[in-house]
Amino acid sequence: MRTTIGVFTAWVALHSLTVGVVAQTTAIRAGVLVSPEDGTSSRDQIVIVEGTRIVAVGPDVPIPAGATVIDLSDQVVLPGMVDAHTHMALTMDRAAHGSYFVTTVVGSTAYRAIEAVANARSMLEHGFTTIRDLGNSGNYGIADLVRAIERGVVPGPTMLDAGRIIAPYGGQLQLQPERRDLAEPEYAFADTRDELVKAIRENIHYGASWIKVVVDDQPYVYSVDDIRFVVEEARRAGLRTAAHAVTERGFRNAAEAGVASIEHGFEASDEALQIAKDNGVFLVGTDLMPLAAEMWEVDEAFRQGLIDRIRRAYRIGVPMAFGSDVFYSRPDRSRGEVSLMHLDPYVEAGLPNEKILRMITVDSAELLGVGNERSRIEPGYAADIIATTGNPLEDIAALKGVTFVMKNGSLFRWDRKP
Ligand SMILES: [Zn+2]
Structure with a gap:
């Protein structure tokens, strides 16, 4: 111990x-x-x-x-290592069983920020000196953690923060009509250009250093033009955009729009990966193998598909950054330890050690915009x-x-x- x-x-x-x-x-x-x-x-x-x-x-x-x-x-x-996709203020356990609703109902922003302090400390303890936190932090719970770490109040990695996740109506949730408020402030719903501008500016005002959009978790997805609009509006204030995209269509739209990184990309075809490569878009794979083994039943064919997707992205030459996307707890391991388990899929995919080490340091630092000062x-x-x-x-x-x-x-x- x-x-x-x-x-x-x-x-x-x-x-x-x-x-x-x-x-x-x-x-x-x-x-x-x-x-x-x-x-x-x-x-x-x-x-x-x-x-x-x-x-x-x-x-x-x-x-x-x-x-x-x-x-x-x-x-x-x-x-020091870099994790380009974290959720320090989101910790689901088995009781929540995969429902964001449970987290938002039972966890105040204050409590989640306290958990985030412990998670950030664990990340640092296990060698992550820089992380990018991509939302799901209640009511800007991470903004104050970033401030506290910078002021030396608590230990933690250098943190970049995406504030509230911007998404089409409903975000990553299935709302119930009587409680439409439950998704806020977890997500900023934005379906028009005006709403997109407002969501981006609110995020920046409350301390975000990155913008994150969820492209495709609803039947209606952000178009190439929508995403390009976000990228431009964010860029005007000096911020870059990360896009959550799971489907082929979402991945293509984000890759064509030229976001800085696409998170997940589980269903990306070779053609879509090639667009990402051509536009210098990083793939942050977040391959959820440890999670799948512990909390959710995941089809072995799906798992193999993820490994194959890593191999294809590597072969095509898509820039890759390390991102764990850990948002759950395990009784036997701390947050930093669970994050490091996400190295395993890259080993299974047969990537050389040299490539994996570069990905979790230099390449991830480059994506985060700190490549000329860290790593x-x-x-x-x-x-x-x-x-x-x-x-x-x-x-x-x-x-x-x-x-x-x-x-x-x-x-x-x-x-x-x-
Ligand atoms: Zn995530």
Whole structure:
């Protein structure tokens, strides 16, 4: 059993050190340093961190006087991981049995935000230093979590937030006529251009840094023009758009409209995947195998279809980002652990370790728009650094055994041998 309280204490102690006027300097001795960008690793490297940033990397860089030395010479050091599709404020259990209604009725935004604090901490503990949270957070429950993490009130990854999900009437729910209000504020229903503009601007006002639309969970779906309109309106304010699309038609519309990422894409044909590739649209696969095994009965043929879809997307060359889409709990695992189970479908699909590692770091950071400041261990980059015992280039499952986590130069976890 991990001593979570000890981990938290370490975070508070070192975090407060970095708040002072003089930037804290830390030297990390890395037994092996992995570069996910080119799939290489080098032995016996030193990484110098000053304040929140990496300032030097190499085998012979001098360790400044007074620096705190962290000895990871028996560990494999790499950049922190990125989960491009999370729901920190949505935790369904078996009692809810797949109904969003139950969550919205029994869970206040305040309670869900408290759960989100625990989930975000678990994500960081397991090596995710950046995440993109794609809605289902009650009444903007994540906006305050983002603020609290940025201010150092609670630990958590760097978070991007999509606020309320914008969707055609009904969103992802089947409403009952007597209680039309139950879906709000979970979703912002928008069926006209005016409603789309309003939904986007409300989201931005309340802190969203991404826009998420659900394209196709109702018989009426957003058209290419609708989605293009959203992409443009969001872009005017400097935001990019993620589109939930499960069907072939929804996927095509979103791919043709040039969204930044398509979430799920379970039924995407080769032709639709090619459109995504041509338009530089990322596929965030969110292949729900662990969920299927635990909570819902899922047809084996459907599961195999998802694996095949990963293989086809890889072959066609669609940009891919890692997204777990975990919105449920398991009694035996924390949120971060369950998220990491979503590596398994990529292994089953036969993708090389190098590709999977790149996807969960550099490529996901690029999608999130933080590729030039995070996910590389190079001078000038944010000090988001993790360590594992094994080398993920040899066995990607090594990522499930994170032993060290630093985010923005603050030490959060370090499992030292006694
Ligand atoms: Zn989702």
